[in-house]
Amino acid sequence: MSSSQWKTLTVHRIVELIEDLEVNSHAQVHGPADQEDQDRWFFVVPRTTNAFDNVESQAYAGIYIDDNLDRWCAATFRFPSGFTSLVHVHPVLVTGGTGNLYRRHAGSHAGNGELYDAHTTTGAMATEAVTISVMTELADISAFIAGAGINDYIGVNFRRDGSDLLDTVNSGIMFYGWLVEYVADM
Numbered sequence: 001m002s003s004s005q006w007k008t009l010t011v012h013r014i015v016e017l018i019e020d021l022e023v024n025s026h027a028q029v030h031g032p033a034d035q036e037d038q039d040r041w042f043f044v045v046p047r048t049t050n051a052f053d054n055v056e057s058q059a060y061a062g063i064y065i066d067d068n069l070d071r072w073c074a075a076t077f078r079f080p081s082g083f084t085s086l087v088h089v090h091p092v093l094v095t096g097g098t099g100n101l102y103r104r105h106a107g108s109h110a111g112n113g114e115l116y117d118a119h120t121t122t123g124a125m126a127t128e129a130v131t132i133s134v135m136t137e138l139a140d141i142s143a144f145i146a147g148a149g150i151n152d153y154i155g156v157n158f159r160r161d162g163s164d165l166l167d168t169v170n171s172g173i174m175f176y177g178w179l180v181e182y183v184a185d186m
Contacts (some may be wrong), residue, residue: 044178046073062174072159082184083150090137090179096171100127106157107144
């Protein structure tokens with residue numbers, strides 16, 4: 001088969017695949033009469049930290065927070081177009097030990113022209129049980145950014161105080177970021 005025959009065959013196959021996709025996807029398209037909200041998610045990676053190392057584990061990039069230290073990670077993001085409401089926000093991490101993680105969460109949101117800390121919520125330090133080497137979604141922290149809208153800048157903060165006696169993990173952790181689940185109007 002010549003290269004021009006191959007290109008022609010490939011173009012025809014692509015057209016067939018697109019036509020199949022269009023025919024088979026009509027049931028999933030929502031028009032104005034049957035508009036349906038859908039759950040969506042995205043992942044927010046920590047962008048700043050007072051931890052010493054931004055490292056990559058064998059499979060995932062993250063922030064390493066050593067034991068016996070009081071450290072935090074933070075990120076800023078905006079909701080995607082189509083956002084209508086927030087469902088969950090889960091900090092995601094893996095620990096090097098089993099025990100209670102002594103941690104705190106905070107969240108802020110502000111629109112253009114607002115004071116940056118106009119809507120800030122900081123939780124109390126508390127413990128949360130974790131298991132060694134398990135990808136863990138911590139408790140939902142969506143209440144910390146309740147009221148945030150599509151035009152707001154949103155800040156989230158995770159703090160781990162490994163130096164406190166209530167932190168019994170006795171090992172470092174890899175903090176990966178925040179899993180954000182929301183409802184979209186498309």
